[in-house]
Amino acid sequence: MLSVENVTVRRGRAQVLNDVSLTLAPGKTLAVVGESGAGKSTLIAAILDLVRVAAGQITWAGAPVRRCSPALVMQEPRRAFNPHLSLRRSVMEPLEAQGHVIDTSHLTTLCAGLEIALDLLDRRPTEVSIGQAQRVGILRALIAAPPLVLFDEPLSALDAVTQKHTARLIADLQREAGFAALIVTHDLGYAAAYADDIAVLRAGQVQERTPAARFVTAPQTDYGRTLRDAAFALGALERVA
Amino acid sequence: MTITATGLTATRAGRTILYQSEMRIAPGERVGLVGASGSGKSTLGHALIDTLRAAGHGVAHVPQSPDEALDPLRSMAFHWREAERALRSPPCPARQQELFAALRIAGGDLCKRPWSWSRGMQQRFVIALALIGTPDVLVMDEPTSALDPVVAAGTMDLLDRHLAHSDTALVLITHDLGLAARRVDRLMVMDAGRIVEDAPTAQVLASPTSGAARSLCAHRNWLELPC
Ligand SMILES: Nc1ncnc2c1ncn2[C@@H]1O[C@H](COP(=O)(O)OP(=O)(O)OP(=O)(O)O)[C@@H](O)[C@H]1O
């Protein structure tokens, strides 16, 4: 289980995370939503030990999180890759470093599911569209199948059809492999459809944590309601006509 | 006068990624550009910008990734000064404050470099840069992709106010049909490097003719919600 206990992170003078506590059980999905600038990416960085935690503790099964080799899907898709390497090398290198045997048929199946043409992997990150780079980022995370995967806005650059296929693929693999998924997203429709729980972050604090189905009908806080209503108004949660 | 850009094409590594296309944009018009990921929307946006600028039109651009617009070694204040200078616009702190307040980035530290701002804050800063002047065309590539629903709505409302009293036309590239439905007059749909549909927004949403538009419309919603 991922356990984030009373975590505080400072950057410069600002307190970016303020006494944040969250848990995520193996195989479960937690969506983290909230205001842009609220500290969602910083939470992921803290879980991966990429920023210094001023107070509190973060563990996976009681041990430091790094020991379970978690995978990360980065918010800025192209920045996730070495610009000098082909995407294929960037996908393969971490696997090889961990001594995984690469099953080409598994790679081919995943690429098909993510609608990634195989020749695309021979290009560099600047030679594909941003949504294509985002899907290769998801491929790299899923192919390693670690027990914990952190997704930072994994569908933000995808069209509606590809979003739905990708979300379904992630959920199917999750069912097979049993990894826990922490998904940072602005898309409340995605969160409502696929997460077990939704945690709302605002100004570095967790406002509420609510089962996904209940969040859509009855958020527990004023900010949660504001967010839900705005998603409706934007069309992200609208009913099929 | 309607702006016309013809002969828009692009090839990379011997592959055509944008086939001969043209776009006509009336003053003050709002055009949405939608299509599958990789269909060529950003490429068409870039080709349009190059062609319009070569013809002497003023164009502002909000690229899909803030990385394309921001130099990682320069402060945000530097970017702002440079943008004002490029537009030969005298420094105007009041305008800056107004834009930043509406975009909710007034709390951002301008002395910092881009990577000290969150991704969505960078995106809004780049939008603010694009709203300094009054160009003929404003091309925005997925401008709300890193924004939460509250901030995204506020940003689009600011844009509406900004465009309401000007002749600036908007080309909005987006994967979000819900957003396009509410904000643009006309939709252009792309598929594999071609514009395959070009019609009033309501018409495309109600009776899409191309396969690409039909599948986008069919997948518009995540789930049927009990209301
Ligand atoms: N390297 C840094 N130095 C100083 N401040 C930072 C740094 N990185 C982030 N911050 C600040 O921390 C706050 C939280 O940033 P973070 O990137 O975690 O937000 P976020 O919730 O992921 O936002 P978004 O939805 O826009 O991606 C922001 O106010 C940001 O300006």
Ligand SMILES: Nc1ncnc2c1ncn2[C@@H]1O[C@H](COP(=O)(O)OP(=O)(O)OP(=O)(O)O)[C@@H](O)[C@H]1O
């Ligand atoms: N340097 C390159 N070499 C080969 N193909 C390229 C190159 N740059 C872009 N492409 C291809 O051109 C196509 C169009 O890319 P573009 O970035 O315009 O797509 P897009 O519609 O904006 O996608 P997204 O929604 O993912 O941003 C993609 O299929 C991409 O792989």
Ligand SMILES: [Mg+2]
């Ligand atoms: Mg972020």
Ligand SMILES: [Mg+2]
């Ligand atoms: Mg694009």
